[in-house]
Amino acid sequence: MINDAMSSRVNSGGSTISGSSTEFSCIEADKENIQPLKQGRSANNLVKALSLNKETRKEVLARERDQFEASLDPAQLEDLDDPLDPYLKYLDWIHTNYPSGANTESGLIQLLERITHDFKDDDYYKNEVRYFKVWLEYVKFSDNPRDIFHYLYKKKIGLSLTLLYESFANFMEVEQDFKKAEELYQAGINAKARPLNRLIRAYENFKIRRAQSSQVQKRQGLGVLQNPSGGGLEKVAKLAPSRSSKAFAVFNDSEAKPSSANDGIWQHLDTIDNSRKENVIRPTSWSGEKLLQQRVPKANEPTFEVFRDDELRFPVTKIIHNPGKRTEKFDFNFDLLYADKEDEKSLMEILLLSRGVYYLAKKRKSERTFDTPSKKHTPLVDSENETKLLNSPTLTFYSRQSMKEVLQMLNQPLKETKVSTEEPPLDEGLSDFVTETITNHTPATPRKLTNDDTGMLSSPFVEEPLHSEPGKGDVLINPFDHNLQKNLLYKQSSHLLHYKDYHQSTTKREKCSILRSLLKPHAAPIMGSRQLMMEFEGETFCFTKQLGVVDKAATYLSEKSDGSVAAIKVCSPPVEWEYYILKQMEVRAPGNFIKVIDFYKFEDESYLILPYLKHGTLLDLIQLTSQSKSLKLEESMVIYLAAQLLKQISILHSISIVHANLKAENCILNLTPNTKPSYQDLKVIDFQDSIDLSLFPENVRFSAQLSANTYPPDEMWRSWRYEPDYYGLANIIHMLLFGRELGGVKASSNNFKIREDMPSYWQRELWNELFKVLLNSRDIDCEQGSPLKLLAGKFENWVNLNWSSCGLSRQLAKITEFLDDQRKRNKI
Known part of the structure; x- marks a missing residue:
């Protein structure tokens, strides 16, 4: 029989109040899994905690835990005289219901970290005994107690309490650092830590233990012969320790001074999980795991790799043996010109085949063969001042230079036309589908065209001449043209199939x-x-x-x-x-x-x-938080989300891709609560309108009109490259901050900026720099995403420095829980 610790107490008169007793056999089977507490455990509570079956116990504890978590809501804690009390009740509940102590199910260490963190800057609780005892319990689970004691000393936590000096000095005594332990006792006595008498007694006991320890060492030294062999002084040299056979001696700084607690390195205390991250093996499933087998000795390999030129191409030759004739040798790819015995191909046809457009040329030729000649032909060139390019549903093969010469030839009178004996040089810097915008041509004299001239000039990619001149040497095209994408994909079709x-x-x-x-x-x-x-x-x-x-x-x-x-x-x-x-x-x-x-x-x-990313889009989050009374997006969380957006788009631009349709509904969330920033909570989607710049010349710019719902109808969008993504980022971040779209911007000193004023407690410098870059992207070099990369780095640095102090981990968990509840309501 064992008496319940909570049912037997001694009253003021000295009599004992006896209560119910608990059979030891009820908890004997679990005694190995019960961690002892300094204040003891209630046997009755242990029986209650261990008697429930696993499923029922799990449901009951989850329900009770939710109640404790609700009691820690900051809005409720503000009205309490003692905000620490709900935390301590929560801690007692964990001690009672999880006898095995700290594990993933109990969440004991996480709660201890919350308590120590939430009150570390509160001057009232810094020297409160209950709060400091939580620190002492937390120290037991740390692999580096010295770091925690230094942190407490630096933050001035417990400096008025005897507990700090006793605990710290005891630890240093165990570490055999008696000098440091004595300094701590003296510092506590000088600070008049309470209770002072207990600290003085502890110091006296320490001095007694130290004196006894030194006496034991001296007696052991006297009882051992200096020269056990007894051979006299001449043998002493032989008993000297032999020199180490190590190749080098490990440096030992005997004069090193211990670092002071006032060094500026203990401003932040990392969590236990993070401090152990290099020594912890992440749990994983056994399925698919492989046991390490005994290594088979590898064959001797050469110490260096012989260079092998993968791009080296040898001359293509072919030798043809004809009976009765001389053997012929051709120093070119004979099979390309004579693939079929009845069909010989010219060099131009081979070039067209390599570009993937030969079949189109053959198709047009066959179509013209069966056309009935007509006396009436629609002229290709109008007599108006502007040159208009006809649309054609097929792909034509020409370069910018050849385009100029063809137009010049067509705009001349027939009698003055001269047949050119030289082919125009191909401009390798341009793709087959890019044409230069042509404006302000001299009126041409109409001339008669032969039947073979019909359909000679076509371009499906420039529907009408642009009236605004692009930059010098720039090429303007419409990247969203369906025929353009179709032809680009045709060139990549062989790669897609792989x-x-x-x-x-x-x-x-x-x-x-x-x-x-x-x-x-x-x-x-x-x-x-x-x-x-x-x-x-x-x-x-x-x-x-x-x-x-x-x-x-x-x-x-x-x-x-x-x-x-x-x-x-x-x-x-x-x-x-x-x-x-x-x-x-x-x-x-x-x-x-x-x-x-x-x-x-x-x-x-x-x-x-x-x-499928389960937490919906950024637009869903913005709308839900704007309607919710219990959840709002704090500025620190917006900075965390903005850092991820900036990083993704900077990487996108660095690989020569423009999203071109960046908005809140095209950013999907997949939140994962964590004790440190992961930067993996948001992904950009919907690349149906995206542009691969690697398929275009370097000097290309785009002229398509963007959606008026997302981008303002301004002159700046008549010629653009990366600018839509910059404006889209500004619009999304503006919605996260203010709950509405950008709407409009105002100009100040040749710069655009947002109309809204920011509160004084916001990170104004960070936001002003962000919007200055995003709204004035035409004035900066946006190539390779370098401006966005710099901004992303600054935002990530801010998040890393303020993750714990701003409670971003708690915010992320709260938003995740909120969105999960929404999914359950919508039955997704």
């Missing part, structure tokens, strides 16, 4: 209309409908909910047969451009952006399968 996640079929699916009719925006999910099931490469996907729709593309949430979920973007007609951009991002900057799972292209539709 990707394992690219699947192409000539069949039709005809599912897009069914999906749109059954799955409506903001409607509840539909589970298990046969009409919404599709099979790709043997895997069945069940479409359950529409996540978003833009023009002819809709994104759906789908569930596989194994229970995993994915987001599928369905386009009709099929669109390959976004898949191409995503694969280029994956190759050029692996691990930084959302990764394609699979892409299926059919005759009528395309299906782009992507990972």
Whole structure:
């Protein structure tokens, strides 16, 4: 029988109040897992804690923990006379219900860190005994107690308490640093720490222990012979310790002075998890793990690698043996010119084949062969002052220089036309599809054209001449032209086919209309409908909910047969451009952006399968927090999100890709609460309008009109390159800060800036620099994303320095919980 620690107490008169007793056999089986407490444990409470079954116990404890967490809400703590009291009750509850002490389930260490952190700057609690005892409990779990004691000394926590000097001195005594221990006792006595008498007694006991220890060492020294062999002085030299056989001696600074507690290195105390991060093996599943086998000795390898030129090309030769004739040797690729015995190709045809446009030229030629000649032809050149380029649905092969010469030839009278014997030089710096904007031509005299001249001049990429002159040497084109993207993709088609996640079929699916009719925006999910099931490469996907729709593309949430979920973007007609951009991002900057799972292209539709990020878009977060009374986006959290946005777009620009449609609904969240910044909580999506600058000349600029909903109809958008992404970033961050779109900007000293005034307690210097760069991107060099990289670095530095002090980990956990609740309400 053991008496309950809480049921037997001695009253003021000395009598004992007896209560119920607990059989020791009730807890005997678990005694090895019960950690002792200094104040003891209640046997009755132990029986209650250990008697419940696992599932019931888990539910009860989770419910009670939620109540304690709610009591620690800052809004409630502000009205309490003793804000520390709810924390201590929470701590007692953990001690009672988790007898095994600190583990991942109890959260004891995390709570101790919260208590010590939340009151470390409160002058009232710095010398409060209950608060300091929490520190002493926290020290027990640390691998570096000395660091914590130095931190307490630096922050002036417990300087008026005997507990600090006793604990610190005892630790130094165990470490055999008696000088430091004595200094601590003397410092506490000089500071008149309370209770002073107890500290004086502890100091006297310390001096007694130290004296006894020195006497024991002296007696041991007298009882040992200096020369055990007894051979006299001549043998002493032989007993001298032999020199170390080590190659070098380890330096030992005997004169080193211990660092003072007032050194400026203890301003921040890291968490226990972070301090152990190099010594902790992360838990992982056993599935797929491999046991290390005995290493097989490797064969001797050369100490250096012989250089091998992979790009070295040897001359192509071919030897032809003809019976009865001399053997012929050709120093060129004979098979290119004579691929078929009946069909000989010229050098120009081979060049067109290498560019992937030969079949188009043949097609136009065959079409002209069957045309019936007519006496009436539409002239290619108008007599007006402006030159207009005709649209053609096919790709033409020409360069900028040849374009000029052709136009000059067509604008001359027929009699003065001279046949050129030299071909115009090809401008290798331009792609086949880029033409220079031509304005202000001299009126040309109309002339008659032969039938073969019809359709000679065409360009699907410049629909009309631009009236504003671009910069010197710049080329203006429309990057969103469907024919342009189609021709660019045609050139890359051979590369796309090599990707394992690219699947192409000539069949039709005809599912897009069914999906749109059954799955409506903001409607509840539909589970298990046969009409919404599709099979790709043997895997069945069940479409359950529409996540978003833009023009002819809709994104759906789908569930596989194994229970995993994915987001599928369905386009009709099929669109390959976004898949191409995503694969280029994956190759050029692996691990930084959302990764394609699979892409299926059919005759009528395309299906782009992507990972599903469960916490919605930035726009959802902005709208929900603006409507919520309990959750608001704090400035520090906006800085954390802005740092991730800036970093992603800077990487995007460094690999020569422009997003061109950057807005809050195209930024998806996948929050993961952590004790340190991960910078992996946000991903940019929707690259359907993105631009790969590596496919264009270096001097290209774009002239397409951007969406008026996202970008203001200003002169600056008539010729742009990276500018839309800069303005889009400014608009998103403005929404995070103020809850509304940028709307308009005002000019000041030739610079644009936001109209809103910022509170004085905000990081004004950081925000002013950000908006100055983002709103005035035309005046800076935006190549390779260098301005955004500098901004991202400054924002990340601020986050790293203020992560703990601003409670960003707690904010992130609160936002994650809030968004998870929203998902449950919406049944996603």
